[in-house]
Amino acid sequence: MASIWVGSRGTIRDYPGFSPSVDAEAIHKAIRGLGTDEKTLISILTERSKAQRQLIAKEYQAAYGKELKDDLKGDLSGHFKHLMVALVTPPAVFDAKQLKKSMKGAGTNEDALIEILTTRTSRQMKEISQAYYTVYKKSLGDDISSETSGDFRKALLTLADGRRDESLKVDEHLAKKDAQILYDAGENKWGTDEDKFTEILCLRSFPQLKLTFDEYRNISQKDIEDSIKGELSGHFEDLLLAIVHCARNTPAFLAERLHRALKGAGTDEFTLNRIMVSRSETDLLDIRAEFKKHYGYSLYSAIK
Incomplete structure (x- = not known):
């Protein structure tokens, strides 16, 4: 099944000879050892595709009874932690979280809102909206409405609706x-x-x-x-x-x-x-x- 999150011009491909159980075990060792083995984490998580990283996370949970992202959060810190956690987060959930983050606290990060809503396809936007509701029990539209105003709000809501035409035919x-x-x-x-x-x-x-x-x-x-x-x-x-x-x-x-x-x-x-x-x-x-x-x-x- 072709994923709507994968294009032909990425830097990351499916890793050949992939084994989720081998990777899950190596990651578990890297986290559990005395001091964290960041090299192993980097070499595995940046060289597996999104789909493969999801399988590793599943395997990890089954083998160790804990969520991989929680173990990474508990063990790492700073920007490196954010990056590693991002890599094991499903793409629609990752975008939903980025949107939430850009509307949280004092002041809205309009740049981040604009970047995500303008560069995602309609099908991706629909998945992001679903993920947003699942994670936050609030609709993305409601949060955008309460954080923005005027024509800016109207346009963001139109984009969040994921109604942009995606046919390649031009008229x-x-x-x-x-x-x-x-x-x-x-x-x-x-x-x-x-x-x-x-x-x-x-x-x-x-x-x-x-x-x-x-x-x-x-x-x-x-x-x-x-x-x-x-x-x-x-x-x-x-x-x-x-x-x-x-x-x-x-x-x-x-x-x-x-x-x-x-x-x-x-x-x-x-x-x-x-x-x-x-x-x-x-x-x-x-x-x-x-x-x-x-x-x-x-x-x-x-x-x-």
């Missing part, structure tokens, strides 16, 4: 029509009709949006990004720009996020962990290539 007539609607809702109008932007940018497929942006340029002689910057503001503007960026090139969008997380005085480990773990089986090869192309040095050396 030229629709692109022309949508481009005109966007032009009439923004540049060509006194005041802006935000709802039209939300409707089109949150529901059309990425290939369709790309074509729409080309048509938009023909009509208005401007890039859609420039119109959004000129017409809108705040987190709503950030969200729509993120959607445009993703529609044009998702790996480049995520490469930019990684670059931002890695440069400057402190590292944003929260973002670094999230992108590395969540994209490792989807498009991390492409993200790596985009990183090198845009910044002139490798993601590997930046992390190092």
Whole structure:
């Protein structure tokens, strides 16, 4: 069964000759010994696919009567702990937890919300919403509603609904029509009709949006990004720009996020962990290539 969490451009593949019981035992030894054997943990957990890591966790629970993630939590600390726990968490649950974390406490981490909701497919969003409800007994929509407001909230809720079209077929007539609607809702109008932007940018497929942006340029002689910057503001503007960026090139969008997380005085480990773990089986090869192309040095050396 092809998983909706696995793409063809990941850095991690199924490990050949995989044995969940052998791995579970090695991990148990690494945790239980005098002092933790981090090398073993790294070599196993970063070289098995998500599906394989879930099987290891199952085997671990059966053999030792404890959850692997709880043992890792109890034994490790800091960012390394977060990363190892992330690796043994099912992807939909991991995203649900990241979303919860970005809405917890004082202030909302809008960047994280935007990044997750714009880069996940509709099918992934549906799984994330289910996982969110299972873990927190609250709907993702309710939490988004209470933590955000205005057009930003409306657009996030539309994305969280997972209704974006995912067909790869593009409709030229629709692109022309949508481009005109966007032009009439923004540049060509006194005041802006935000709802039209939300409707089109949150529901059309990425290939369709790309074509729409080309048509938009023909009509208005401007890039859609420039119109959004000129017409809108705040987190709503950030969200729509993120959607445009993703529609044009998702790996480049995520490469930019990684670059931002890695440069400057402190590292944003929260973002670094999230992108590395969540994209490792989807498009991390492409993200790596985009990183090198845009910044002139490798993601590997930046992390190092």
